Amino acid sequence: MFYSLRSRLMLAFSILLIIPFVALVYLLSEQSAKLIQQSIETSTSQTVDQFASHVSTLLTQVEDVGTQVMSNRVTQDWLTVHMNKDSRVGELLLAKQRLREYFSSYAVNNSNGISMSVFTDDAGGIWTQDRSYVDSKWYKQFKAEDRRWTEAHLDSDQADESMRTHTINSFILPLVQLQSLKTVGLVKINYDTSLLQGAIDKIRIGSTGKVFLLTANGSSVLNQDLGGQRGVLQSGLTQLNAQPKLDESGFFSIRQNREDYLLFYRKLPLQDWVILGEVPEGELYEQISRTRQTMLLVSFLLLLLVIAVAFWLSAGITKPLSAMAKAMRHVKNGEFERALKLMPKARSGHSEVGYVTGFFEQMVHRLKYLIQTEFEANLRRKNAEYKALLLQINPHFFNNSLEIISGLAALKRGDLVMDATEALGKMMRYSLNLHTDRVKVSEELDYIRDYLFILKLRHEDRLIVNMEEDPAADGLFISKFILQPLVENAVKYSLEKGAVAEVTIASRVEEERLLLSVKDNGIGMSPGLTADLMAETRQSDVTDILSSEGNSIGLRNVLSRCRLSYGSRFQLILNSEPDKGTEITLQLPLIRR
Structure with missing residues (x-):
């Protein structure tokens, strides 16, 4: 019984199909896992880069506004009057009123809600005329560290009363009288924190992962609640600072509290900020585990189907092979039409070579097609x-x-x-x-x-x-x-x-x-x-x-x-x-x- 054709075919099917099939399933599972992992990492990095582009665009506009305010004739005229000790009170009030009108007009016409204020060393802010700003955190950081891009804060020196209760971020630059090149204070360009906070809060990595905008020392630029992620973020910043030659953007993994985290980053060197996103690796790659399980289940079902097909094919290999042999001789001689006419005879009934014949017929059709389209291939090459x-x-x-x-x-x-x-x-x-x-x-x-x-x-x-x-x-x-x-x-x-x-x-x-x-x-x-x-x-x-x-x-x-x-x-x-x-x-x- 073992020496029967059917028994030997079943053994051949077992060796040639089942073992390669299992190996193929394993390789496909590993390869698909890698592809999904790369796709997730690339997609997340692109999301972080898109937010970085949004931040850069807004901050570039803010910086340009600061330069325009500094060089504007209204600002310089006000500085000239302010610095002239012989200026009359009326001249001072008129110059200040023109400056206020210029700031207000720009703020009303700007779609991003950018507001402006100037502070002089002797008279305080343009809107409140007091020097309480010298005790603010942003002013101390500017004077001590020359930090021009501030963290989120409240500022009472605003043209609109409602703006004084809004959290803002600012860009600070020295207030210089261009004729004498004398620094007499500072210019402060404000933008609503919600312009960036709304966009960053919408970014989600996995189920619980978030993205934060941080300073180099780990403080939140947008007053985000770091919560339980503070330790992970601080460890990530430490690793970034320890490797200054890292690319401007990318990702790396760290281990914190016996759990592996994946950190996505994008450096903003002009502001000395870092966009940092964190998510547990297991959560981010959860889709890979589900995909592997699905592939194993589908593979098992396909394996059962292959075994069933093997039984069906082995049961019918008793019919003649002469039609197939004749067709192959015609193909050898280039007589494709005669070979194709013999294909139905080879596939008739339960031909034991029906499966092979089908593929052979496709090959004949394909070979005939390739010869007929050789000229078209030459045209495509040209x-x-x-x-x-x-x-x-x-x-x-x-x-x-x-x-x-x-x-x-x-x-x-x-x-x-x-x-x-x-x-x-x-x-x-x-x-x-x-x-x-x-x-x-x-x-x-x-x-x-x-x-x-x-x-x-x-x-x-x-x-x-x-x-x-x-x-x-x-x-x-x-x-x-x-x-x-x-x-x-x-x-x-x-x-x-x-x-x-x-x-x-x-x-x-x-x-x-x-x-x-x-x-x-x-x-x-x-x-x-x-x-x-x-x-x-x-x-x-x-x-x-x-x-x-x-x-x-x-x-x-x-x-x-x-x-x-x-x-x-x-x-x-x-x-x-x-x-x-x-x-x-x-x-x-x-x-x-």
Whole structure:
């Protein structure tokens, strides 16, 4: 009985299925646990980072308000009058009233409820005119430790009576008379504690874990109740302070009172604060334990099903294998249709090879499909090459653009900042739209206008641009980003040659062909380089372009992409003389949709 075919098949199933199945269940359980753990840790870290971003945004606004108040003319006029011993009482009252009105107007118009006050060493606060603030905790910390970002507190020196009962946090900076550079007091910018407390209280880690905003010495910035977590948080801060080279954000585990805790942190170095979240590890990874139990139960049920299927399959392995063998011979000879016609015969009844035949039939269908779609695979490969070329856009332009915008902001050129930011935004939206590889000529030229607008801000009168557009060409479709590298090179090499770069960009339709040209007055090209570029337009391999480092990479990028997109329908006209300039004309087929 043991030597029967059925007995041997059952033994084979036991060895080949049950043992691997148990091993697979174990590996999947371990792997899924790791993936879930990583997902939980990543999600929690991202939540902490999002809150940190919210805090940084608010505090940056508060700090900017402080700088504006310090440098504002109203504040400086009041300081001048206040410091002048010969100022009359009426002048003092008028200057103080103007300062109060300025503070009140700003507080009313600010969506975050930011309020302002100033304190002088001799007269006290602008609202209460007393010097009781010198006994406050925030003032002592500012004087002794130069701590400019305060913890939550109450402040009676507020314009509105209701604000005096609200818990606030503040940013403090010295009050300086800019003409004499003399420090006469301090400026205090206040924001409601609830702006941050409401957001941080909504964050939950696991079931009971919370997030706290702490100072470097462990005090709560938002007056949160540390409760029983104080010891865990203090131990975590001690470990963070002992390892200053730790990343700005991350997580680590500690053991406290015979229990393991996971701490998520994000440092705020400008304020010397730390966002710290704590949760017991067992609570956070409770989902992993439930997942493992579920997987074991499902695996056991599947194992029972596999054993049942094994019995069913072994009972029917008595039918002929000739149809299967014939089908395999047809496949060997490449006769897929004949092989597929034999498959139903091999699967008829309770064929002992029915299970194998089904997979073999799928393999035949798949092999036939792969052969039929080989050409499509080649097209996809070419498209991948095109995508790789498209990604070679120079990122330094965006960095330079941001520096230009920063410079304009420093010069208080708000109008140009808005225009430059809008132009850069449109360029980035255009660049990041990868849903289509083709765009209208008018869209590509709009992108070039935005690009040249930013270059104009940078080079000013050293850049002269002429654009000649044929309305008949605006609605035609071209490959994306084939003009920007040419324009970039034209501006670059023209500026290298002389004081003024003159660039002409033209589009026109002639003899059922679309012509796009870029002309400059730059350094030109040598005859050897011109011959090399013309020769490359007749090649089909783009490997050299993808691996090149400089050496006309922008122009080569455009030529290779045009070659991939249009094939033999693409032609290049290249006229260049050293020290006189270059004109590049792309001749493309007319594509209307």
